[in-house]
Amino acid sequence: MTKAELINEIAISTGYDKTTISIIVESMMENVKKNVANGENVYLRGFGSFITKVRAAKVARNISRNTSIQVPEHKIPAFKPAAEFMDDVR
Numbered sequence: 001m002t003k004a005e006l007i008n009e010i011a012i013s014t015g016y017d018k019t020t021i022s023i024i025v026e027s028m029m030e031n032v033k034k035n036v037a038n039g040e041n042v043y044l045r046g047f048g049s050f051i052t053k054v055r056a057a058k059v060a061r062n063i064s065r066n067t068s069i070q071v072p073e074h075k076i077p078a079f080k081p082a083a084e085f086m087d088d089v090r
Contacts, residue, residue, distance in 0.1 A: 036077050048081040 001009075007025055011018045032042050032050050042050040057073045081089075 039075075044082075046082055046084045048079055048085055051078050051080060052076070053078045 003025065007018055007021045010016075010025070011021045014021070035042050036050050036052055039052055041052065044050075052075050055074050055076055058071050060069045060071050061067070062069050
């Protein structure tokens with residue numbers, strides 16, 4: 001499902017126009033991105049959590065040049081689905 005399809009389905013189920021739903025969806029996504037980028041977790045009860053994970057520093061290999069590369073510790077965004085979400089998928 002694409003974002004446009006999601007907006008269309010929400011508009012149909014709620015009766016609001018697609019422009020309003022699009023603004024709401026975009027705002028939600030921007031707020032989630034902003035908060036996760038600032039190191040804050042976003043918890044949506046019954047849906048899941050958008051969290052920041054820390055990857056440890058490691059030594060990687062550049063196989064084309066046959067050299068070692070030091071990859072520093074870095075943060076990555078992650079999503080952890082709620083138990084209810086997982087039960088619905090199963």
